[in-house]
Amino acid sequence: MLKVWINGAGGQLGQALNDVIDHMEFEIFNSDVNELDITNVDDVLSFGKINRPDIIINCAGFTDVDACEKDPKTAYRVNALGARNLSIVAGQIxxxxxxxxxxxxxxxxxxxxxxxxxxxxxxxxxxxxKLAGENYVKEFTSKHFIIRSNWVYGKRANFVRDFIKLSQTQKLISIASDQYGSPTSANELAKFILYIIETNEYGTYHATCTGSCSRYAFAKEIARLTNNDVHIEAAPSAEAHLTSIRPAYAVLDNFILSIDDVYTFPDWKDALATYVKEMED
Ligand SMILES: NC(=O)c1ccc[n+]([C@@H]2O[C@H](COP(=O)([O-])OP(=O)(O)OC[C@H]3O[C@@H](n4cnc5c(N)ncnc54)[C@H](OP(=O)(O)O)[C@@H]3O)[C@@H](O)[C@H]2O)c1
Known part of the structure; x- marks a missing residue:
């Protein structure tokens, strides 16, 4: 039975991995900051050497973009040094x-x-x-998968949930029409990770649901799927609700997956419809 260590297990992706993984096929070690802080190199090395996982998945991160601007030391400590610490032990074992x-x-x-x-x-x-974290992973491990994704929504606060919550108190919501991305379901991303870890096709992957849209179009689709008649207005980022400093054009091409024709993500609207249905059930 392969042993998998999931860091950041309480986050959106960590939870999705636990939901979609076959617990009969893998032995899972879950940890989050309360059990094991990835910035503590001694704890990381000790946990890794005692439990000797075959696969380490780093879903842990300081993911609040605005908070990272205010507290760069913590951002680098978690996103860069945390990734380094896990890579060191991955390389060693x-x-x-x-x-x-x-x-x-x-x-x-x-x-x-x-x-x-x-x-x-x-x-x-x-x-x-995050780029510094990628570079550490490349420096300390050869058997790595670096997986870049975009606009992920799962079981914690995210754009879908924040929009639905805001629509309960606002009649008019302004949403950025100048930010583009590919909304990606945490469950779909988790399924891809479970596929790729069984291969030896190491390297960097762009991994998002298929297709792209503006934040405004994303919000309109959420409203349509949830039968929400809130009025949504297209606005520039600076005047919009639910925005932070993000790249204006954040669309990733799943190019490596497409040239090998090995894995296809569902369309973002289909994945969103599944997510909304599961949220309502
Ligand atoms: N969400 C997106 O749109 C998106 C898009 C592209 C890539 N990603 C990347 O995908 C990964 C997972 O994202 P996500 O949305 O699942 O993030 P998330 O929901 O914010 O989960 C991150 C988890 O890491 C934990 N954590 C924070 N500091 C830690 C530490 N020092 N040691 C151990 N655990 C720590 C957090 O705990 P607390 O909540 O207690 O802080 C949280 O449970 C991240 O690397 C993120 O950068 C996310």
Whole structure:
């Protein structure tokens, strides 16, 4: 039975992995900051050497983009050094290492989807700290998967839930029409991770649901699926609700997956419909 250590197990993706993984096929070690702080190198090394997982999945992160700007030291401590610590132990025990990363490693100034080979020039502290984490993973492990995703929604606060909550108190909501991305279901991302970890096809992957939209179109689709008649107005980011410093054009091209034709994500609208239905059930 393969042993998998999921860090950040209480987060959106950590929970989704636990929901979709076959618990008969894998032995799971879950940890989050209360059990094991990934910034503590001694604790990370000790846990890894005692439990000897075959695969380490790093879903842990300081993911609040605005908070990262205010507290860059914590951002780098968690997103860069935390990834480094897990990579060190992965390298020492020969485990495969899965590092979650983000479209925020790009500056968002492109007008076409970013491929894995495009040069990363992050603008935000969050993006810079995540890129530093990627670089540590490359430095300390050879058996790694770096998985960049975008606009992920799962079982914790995210754009879908925040929009629905806001619509309960506001009659008019302004949503950014100048930010583009690919809404991606945490469950779909988790399914992809479970597929890729069984291969030896190491490297960097862009992994998002298919298709893209503006935040405004995303909100309109959430409202349609939830039969919510709140009035939604298209606005520039600076005047919109539910925005933070994000790349304007955050669309990732799942290029490596497409050239090998090995894995196809569902369309973002289909995945969102499944998510909304599960939320309502
Ligand atoms: N959400 C997105 O839109 C998105 C998009 C692209 C990539 N990603 C990446 O995907 C990964 C998972 O995202 P997510 O949405 O699941 O994030 P999330 O919901 O914020 O979960 C992150 C988890 O990490 C925990 N954590 C924070 N500091 C830690 C530490 N020092 N040691 C151990 N655990 C710690 C958090 O605990 P607390 O909640 O107690 O702080 C939380 O449970 C992250 O690497 C993120 O950068 C996310």
């Amino acid at each position: 020969g485990a495969k290492m899965v590092q979650l990363s983000t479209d925020d490693v790009f500056d968002g100034k492109s007008d076409s989807p970013y491929k894995e080979f495009d040069f990363a020039t992050p603008c935000s502290v969050y993006g810079k700290s």
